[in-house]
Amino acid sequence: MPQPIEQxxxxxxxxxxxxxxxxxxxxxxxxxxxxxxxxxxFDYDPDNLAKVATLQGGESLEWCYGCAKCTAVCPxxxxxxxxxxxxxxxxxxxxxxxxxxxxxxxxxxxxxxxxCPKEVDMIQIMPAVREQAVLAGNVPAELQxxxxxxxxxxxxxxxxxxxxxxxTKDAGTPVPIxxxxxxxxxxxxxxxxxxxxxxxxxxAARAAARIFAALGVDYGILGKEEKDDGDSQRxxxxxGLFEMLAESNIAAFNNYEWQTMVVTGPHEYNAFKNxxxxxxxxxxxxxxxxxxxxHLDQLRPLLKHEVKAxxxxxxxxxxxxxxxxxxxxxxxxxAIPGVELVEMxxxxxxxYCCGGGGGGMWxxxxxxxxxxxxxxxxxxxxxxxxxxxxxxxxxxxxxSRFEDAAKSTGNDTLKVRDILELLDLSLRG
Amino acid sequence: MKIVVAIKQVPSLAxxxxxxxxxTNLDFDAVDFVLNEWDEQAIEQAVxxxxxxxxxxxxxxxxxxxxxxxxxxxxxxxxADAVAKVAGEFEPGLTSHAQARLLSSAIIDMAPDxxxxxxxxxDDLDGQLGPMLAALMDLPYVGVVNSVQxxxxxxxxxxEYAGGLMAEFSVQLPAxxxxxxxxxxxxxxxxxxxxxxxxxxxxxxxxxxxxxxxSGLSVRSMTRPVSVGHADMIAGDAKAVAGRxxxxxxxxxLI
Ligand code: SF4
Ligand code: SF4
Numbered sequence: 001m002p003q004p005i006e007q008x009x010x011x012x013x014x015x016x017x018x019x020x021x022x023x024x025x026x027x028x029x030x031x032x033x034x035x036x037x038x039x040x041x042f043d044y045d046p047d048n049l050a051k052v053a054t055l056q057g058g059e060s061l062e063w064c065y066g067c068a069k070c071t072a073v074c075p076x077x078x079x080x081x082x083x084x085x086x087x088x089x090x091x092x093x094x095x096x097x098x099x100x101x102x103x104x105x106x107x108x109x110x111x112x113x114x115x116c117p118k119e120v121d122m123i124q125i126m127p128a129v130r131e132q133a134v135l136a137g138n139v140p141a142e143l144q145x146x147x148x149x150x151x152x153x154x155x156x157x158x159x160x161x162x163x164x165x166x167x168t169k170d171a172g173t174p175v176p177i178x179x180x181x182x183x184x185x186x187x188x189x190x191x192x193x194x195x196x197x198x199x200x201x202x203x204a205a206r207a208a209a210r211i212f213a214a215l216g217v218d219y220g221i222l223g224k225e226e227k228d229d230g231d232s233q234r235x236x237x238x239x240g241l242f243e244m245l246a247e248s249n250i251a252a253f254n255n256y257e258w259q260t261m262v263v264t265g266p267h268e269y270n271a272f273k274n275x276x277x278x279x280x281x282x283x284x285x286x287x288x289x290x291x292x293x294x295h296l297d298q299l300r301p302l303l304k305h306e307v308k309a310x311x312x313x314x315x316x317x318x319x320x321x322x323x324x325x326x327x328x329x330x331x332x333x334x335a336i337p338g339v340e341l342v343e344m345x346x347x348x349x350x351x352y353c354c355g356g357g358g359g360g361m362w363x364x365x366x367x368x369x370x371x372x373x374x375x376x377x378x379x380x381x382x383x384x385x386x387x388x389x390x391x392x393x394x395x396x397x398x399x400s401r402f403e404d405a406a407k408s409t410g411n412d413t414l415k416v417r418d419i420l421e422l423l424d425l426s427l428r429g
Numbered sequence: 430m431k432i433v434v435a436i437k438q439v440p441s442l443a444x445x446x447x448x449x450x451x452x453t454n455l456d457f458d459a460v461d462f463v464l465n466e467w468d469e470q471a472i473e474q475a476v477x478x479x480x481x482x483x484x485x486x487x488x489x490x491x492x493x494x495x496x497x498x499x500x501x502x503x504x505x506x507x508x509a510d511a512v513a514k515v516a517g518e519f520e521p522g523l524t525s526h527a528q529a530r531l532l533s534s535a536i537i538d539m540a541p542d543x544x545x546x547x548x549x550x551x552d553d554l555d556g557q558l559g560p561m562l563a564a565l566m567d568l569p570y571v572g573v574v575n576s577v578q579x580x581x582x583x584x585x586x587x588x589e590y591a592g593g594l595m596a597e598f599s600v601q602l603p604a605x606x607x608x609x610x611x612x613x614x615x616x617x618x619x620x621x622x623x624x625x626x627x628x629x630x631x632x633x634x635x636x637x638x639x640x641x642x643x644s645g646l647s648v649r650s651m652t653r654p655v656s657v658g659h660a661d662m663i664a665g666d667a668k669a670v671a672g673r674x675x676x677x678x679x680x681x682x683l684i
Contacts, residue, residue: 134619144617161443240621
């Protein structure tokens with residue numbers, strides 16, 4: 001059973017109940033004929049809400065008028081008890097968001113903002129409040145470990161920087177590294193941390209290298225000069241860490257001549273497209289699905305082998321809702337002969353969240369205490385309900401999350417594959 | 430209670446380390462520097478001692494890399510009250526002798542009650558900085574310590590021996606203590622905080638009159654270890670692997 005974090009109980013000294021109240025000379029007490037009893041008037045202590053709303057980025061929490069549209073779509077509420085409305089209400093009732101465990105459950109999936117009439121923006125509120133919690137040293141241990149590893153090693157997996165390009169050895173095709181080839185390229189491929197180090201991420205990296213080779217793309221990678229993009233750490237409250245990584249990456253990007261940047265992960269895509277420009281780096285960047293979809297005419301004839309399977313696609317929050325790309329991944333999947341694409345109920349704009357965003361990647365055990373199942377487990381169950389044989393993904397966080405979830409929910413027959421892996425399979429048979 | 434922590438930076442092993450052209454040391458232009466991990470433990474232990482009682486922690490190092498400021502800002506973010514650096518025309522790779530001379534003359538002037546330092550560092554592995562600091566300042570020394578408690582003018586320190594034996598020492602203060610591990614894992618300094626401090630904090634710069642920086646030792650050559658022999662990986666299914674093992678055992682006349 002999930003443990004509710006705090007009940008929505010009135011914290012006594014924070015909220016007063018009045019029978020009669022005069023505000024600025026005006027009697028606002030309820031009239032007997034409107035209410036069959038005397039209406040209680042709540043006088044909330046505004047301090048806790050003000051503490052959030054006075055932060056830069058925290059302002060919009062105060063705008064909530066309780067319509068509950070967000071609660072209907074929040075992926076955490078579907079497996080727990082959570083939404084901006086609930087956060088707003090609890091804060092009004094005296095709970096301190098800065099020390100509440102609620103602070104760490106939001107995955108910044110953006111589904112609430114999509115529907116909120118008041119534009120209460122958790123994508124701004126969460127990092128702002130979390131930053132204060134981080135500065136005060138109130139960080140869940142798992143998340144702190146990821147921060148520490150990122151600060152020390154340049155990636156949240158705690159792997160050595162010098163091994164960042166070790167995956168290239170068995171790619172089956174030479175992978176050009178910018179510092180070695182010393183020449184301008186068309187495409188700078190930002191590989192990313194999970195794609196460089198995680199065993200299942202590496203599978204996607206090698207697939208991408210083979211696809212680029214087959215297409216004759218003139219590209220290079222940064223290898224040991226590449227560091228984590230830092231965006232999820234920023235959303236989890238470590239803005240300084242994000243800035244430090246961004247400075248290092250921007251210096252590496254500017255070190256070489258290239259035309260377009262292609263990134264493997266949606267979080268990195270979001271970082272370079274929307275956040276790095278604020279720090280002075282503003283160059284064309286594409287998610288790999290967009291880049292390959294643009295090259296579909298060249299790619300299609302190479303997809304010779306059938307991948308006979310019923311496939312469903314999980315929209316990554318940071319490719320879909322955050323950046324509006326829903327079609328490119330689908331175009332790629334539909335180009336693979338044999339693939340039967342089925343949509344899950346929660347797809348595209350209303351796509352479910354894998355639970356990995358906004359620091360969730362490093363809060364699995366913490367979040368598990370407050371939810372009836374992991375978000376990734378909820379999602380693989382949905383994929384299984386639609387009788388999919390393959391759950392296709394296009395985010396390096398997701399492969400391992402969903403594979404673990406498929407096992408833990410007894411859906412072992414559901415395969416989880418990055419679109420890159422499926423394209424590579426069709427390419428090579 | 431005045432606590433001083435002596436620290437130094439060492440080459441990061443997260444990157445490939447390169448040798449210099451002469452083959453006498455690392456190529457310091459090609460490595461990144463990080464805080465010696467034992468010194469990180471010493472800072473944590475100092476802050477714990479302060480938190481358990483009262484006092485102020487000063488962290489000090491010799492700026493041999495031109496990059497010591499970042500380390501000192503991190504120390505402040507972890508709870509140090511003041512930071513200082515011995516500034517001058519130094520090169521990376523200073524020996525423990527040089528470090529000890531430079532640091533001791535600066536630390537003596539601070540009149541500390543307790544001096545902590547990492548018990549060793551991976552760059553020279555000689556573990557001499559603590560003992561030499563103590564000798565130069567004429568103070569007692571205990572090394573390989575993994576907890577420090579201070580009461581009045583006495584520090585109670587624990588030292589772990591092989592076989593799970595633990596010794597407890599009472600040390601009259603002032604003293605120098607070489608830290609193996611702090612009694613808690615070092616805390617995390619949020620980079621946001623470090624960056625804020627980098628804008629506001631002041632680092633005291635200490636000039637030195639020390640010019641006797643030779644240790645009497647010089648490295649003649651430094652090389653990568655030559656690998657002798659290697660493991661053969663046997664691939665294939667269980668049957669093939671078993672067959673190959675039997676063949677090898679047969680070849681060597683072992684069965
Ligand atoms: S949708 Fe917006 S206004 Fe409505 S309850 Fe949620 S946060 Fe409040
Ligand atoms: S961003 Fe997503 S997880 Fe966070 S509150 Fe909104 S809907 Fe819930």
